[in-house]
Amino acid sequence: MCTTPEEVTEKKETLNFIEQIVKDDLAAGKNGGRLQTRFPPEPNGYLHIGHAKAIALDFGIAEKFGGVCNLRMDDTNPQKEDHEFVEAIERDIEWLGYHWGKVLYASDYFEDLWEFAVALIKQGRAYVDEQTSEQIAQQKGTPTRPGQESPYRNRPIEESLRLFEEMNSGRIEPGKMVLRAKIDMASDNMHFRDPIMYRVLNMPHIRTGNRWNAYPMYDFTHGQCDYLEGVTHSICTLEFVPHRPLYDLFVDWYKETRGEDLSDNRPRQFEFNKLNLNYTLMSKRNLLILTQEGVVDGWDDPRMPTLCGIRRRGYSPESIRKFIDKIGYTVFDALNDMKLLESAARADLNERATRVSAVLNPVKLIITNYPEGQVEELEVVNNPERPEEGTHIIEFSRELWIEREDFKEEADKKFFRMYPGKETRLKSAYIVNCTGCKRNEETGEVEEIYCTYDPTSKAGTEGANRKVKGTIHWLSCDHCLPAEVRNYECLWTCENPRDAIKEYEEEHGVRGIEAMRPFINPNSISINKRAFVEKFLLTRKAFDYLQFTRTGYYNVDPDSTPEHLIFNSTVSLKEDKGK
RNA sequence: UGGGUCAUGGUGUAAUGGUAACACUACAGGUUUUGGUUCUGUCAUUCUGGGUUCGAAUCCCGGUGACCCAACCA
Numbered sequence: 335m336c337t338t339p340e341e342v343t344e345k346k347e348t349l350n351f352i353e354q355i356v357k358d359d360l361a362a363g364k365n366g367g368r369l370q371t372r373f374p375p376e377p378n379g380y381l382h383i384g385h386a387k388a389i390a391l392d393f394g395i396a397e398k399f400g401g402v403c404n405l406r407m408d409d410t411n412p413q414k415e416d417h418e419f420v421e422a423i424e425r426d427i428e429w430l431g432y433h434w435g436k437v438l439y440a441s442d443y444f445e446d447l448w449e450f451a452v453a454l455i456k457q458g459r460a461y462v463d464e465q466t467s468e469q470i471a472q473q474k475g476t477p478t479r480p481g482q483e484s485p486y487r488n489r490p491i492e493e494s495l496r497l498f499e500e501m502n503s504g505r506i507e508p509g510k511m512v513l514r515a516k517i518d519m520a521s522d523n524m525h526f527r528d529p530i531m532y533r534v535l536n537m538p539h540i541r542t543g544n545r546w547n548a549y550p551m552y553d554f555t556h557g558q559c560d561y562l563e564g565v566t567h568s569i570c571t572l573e574f575v576p577h578r579p580l581y582d583l584f585v586d587w588y589k590e591t592r593g594e595d596l597s598d599n600r601p602r603q604f605e606f607n608k609l610n611l612n613y614t615l616m617s618k619r620n621l622l623i624l625t626q627e628g629v630v631d632g633w634d635d636p637r638m639p640t641l642c643g644i645r646r647r648g649y650s651p652e653s654i655r656k657f658i659d660k661i662g663y664t665v666f667d668a669l670n671d672m673k674l675l676e677s678a679a680r681a682d683l684n685e686r687a688t689r690v691s692a693v694l695n696p697v698k699l700i701i702t703n704y705p706e707g708q709v710e711e712l713e714v715v716n717n718p719e720r721p722e723e724g725t726h727i728i729e730f731s732r733e734l735w736i737e738r739e740d741f742k743e744e745a746d747k748k749f750f751r752m753y754p755g756k757e758t759r760l761k762s763a764y765i766v767n768c769t770g771c772k773r774n775e776e777t778g779e780v781e782e783i784y785c786t787y788d789p790t791s792k793a794g795t796e797g798a799n800r801k802v803k804g805t806i807h808w809l810s811c812d813h814c815l816p817a818e819v820r821n822y823e824c825l826w827t828c829e830n831p832r833d834a835i836k837e838y839e840e841e842h843g844v845r846g847i848e849a850m851r852p853f854i855n856p857n858s859i860s861i862n863k864r865a866f867v868e869k870f871l872l873t874r875k876a877f878d879y880l881q882f883t884r885t886g887y888y889n890v891d892p893d894s895t896p897e898h899l900i901f902n903s904t905v906s907l908k909e910d911k912g913k
Numbered sequence: 914u915g916g917g918u919c920a921u922g923g924u925g926u927a928a929u930g931g932u933a934a935c936a937c938u939a940c941a942g943g944u945u946u947u948g949g950u951u952c953u954g955u956c957a958u959u960c961u962g963g964g965u966u967c968g969a970a971u972c973c974c975g976g977u978g979a980c981c982c983a984a985c986c987a
Binding site for chain 2: 350479512553883884885908
């Protein structure tokens with residue numbers, strides 16, 4: 335139990351590369367020894383488990399090194415943004431167990447950004463371009479071919495100034511003009527080929543209402559927001575690596591415009607690998623298609639990788655955090671194995687889940703020597719891993735439901751549950767001896783199984799301390815409740831749907847749902863309406879963690895009612911060979 | 914000869930020029946009133962070719978492969 339100082343120092347924890355940078359920066363006194371991060375979602379959809387990886391780093395690093403992490407809604411594009419998503423994002427982060435310093439919005443800085451844009455026009459570093467988006471795209475060149483300068487690039491400053499004001503007047507049609515930064519149309523970095531800073535949308539914004547008609551682009555927003563808020567480490571995913579020089583350039587221009595020292599107190603961007611999970615699709619765009627096409631039943635469908643879906647499926651926030659902690663942060667484009675998530679969930683749920691009896695595929699077991707009409711109340715432990723969680727009562731009687739798979743009329747050596755002539759333990763009850771079964775004359779299906787019980791073998795008494803190979807769970811027919819149990823499989827039949835869909839799109843020239851269908855698992859949900867569960871389950875609330883003994887982890891679906899109990903399978907118990 | 918980034922068991926991650934390790938998976942066994950948990954063990958790794966060095970997963974050069982960049986998305 336006691337660890338010596340040596341053991342403690344030996345166990346020195348290895349930091350991921352971003353933590354190491356933060357630690358070094360702090361030690362070197364950069365940014366005045368301050369640490370500030372931010373998690374910057376766009377409120378245009380629901381957070382998924384990939385976001386959880388970013389959240390764990392942004393918030394986790396602040397926690398670990400004594401800094402603060404703000405939640406900043408990246409709301410620069412009012413076309414798809416909504417309050418609904420703002421609320422959902424906050425709820426999901428809280429569910430994961432993280433705490434932000436402040437809730438901020440990129441739109442809080444629209445005035446500052448506008449003034450900055452005006453300053454850049456005056457400095458000759460920005461101009462209004464009146465070409466169509468097609469023309470601009472064409473002039474941009476390709477990664478291997480330099481771009482060409484816009485004919486509007488060197489128009490008079492006064493003209494750009496006037497047109498920029500026009501862009502925000504509401505009188506300019508979207509697409510007619512944009513504000514561009516004058517950088518380098520021949521740059522190897524595509525983002526330097528006169529990036530668009532502002533575009534006309536003529537659309538109200540969830541926060542600023544009708545104040546603006548022209549809105550800033552991500553690249554012209556993010557760095558300045560970070561700077562204004564005092565972010566020291568701006569952490570994002572790998573696809574933003576090419577944006578970093580632009581991020582730095584705009585921040586430098588901004589500081590310069592404000593007459594501030596360039597070298598000091600600037601936010602810096604760092605990038606890590608985003609989460610890829612096998613048999614899982616993560617992109618927001620494609621998840622939207624799944625909901626729109628009715629492949630799934632909304633964003634919180636338990637098959638979805640969204641945090642609300644995962645929560646409804648029965649995963650605990652702790653298991654998500656444990657999983658993310660295990661996969662780590664690097665710059666390698668990894669494809670993580672689902673099995674690791676499942677193992678993290680089992681590890682956590684094993685400690686958390688209340689054990690209950692549920693018979694999913696029932697067949698009747700009759701104890702022929704048990705008195706008819708007799709009922710016993712037996713005590714079962716809620717969680718053997720946590721005795722302090724106590725016990726609850728389950729009724730026992732002459733006729734029970736057991737799992738059809740737990741009986742075989744003719745068994746091989748490896749089968750050690752129930753077959754004629756064999757002793758089997760009914761968990762928390764008695765030891766019984768199977769005497770035979772009755773089959774349906776037409777179908778041949780087993781209809782009833784018979785056994786006798788040993789009255790001296792009641793659980794908890796001396797007579798129970800006998801070695802019996804094989805323990806099964808059961809439910810008293812007259813004392814249990816019908817239930818609906820929803821079982822899930824992966825939504826995808828291929829390990830890497832991201833690549834498979836992309837490939838299919840290119841090969842067959844189709845997009846969206848048509849490219850997804852070939853890889854959608856038709857059996858991703860199966861609903862079992864013939865299951866039985868303990869009455870005790872009436873005391874459980876939505877989202878409660880359960881283990882159906884010997885079967886798997888389940889939770890109470892939020893749509894479950896006492897009249898219509900509904901459970902979701904989270905993940906099965908690990909299975910040894912046999913069966 | 915576009916630019917950027919990367920490559921360690923089946924999967925992911927560590928080793929910060931000094932004995933290649935950890936977790937998951939798979940497999941074998943002990944314990945067990947869950948074929949769960951727990952415990953023990955087994956298999957298996959530095960993309961490739963050169964170079965520097967007493968010593969290279971680590972540094973350098975070439976090759977191969979993968980990912981990102983050509984939204985008025987973020």
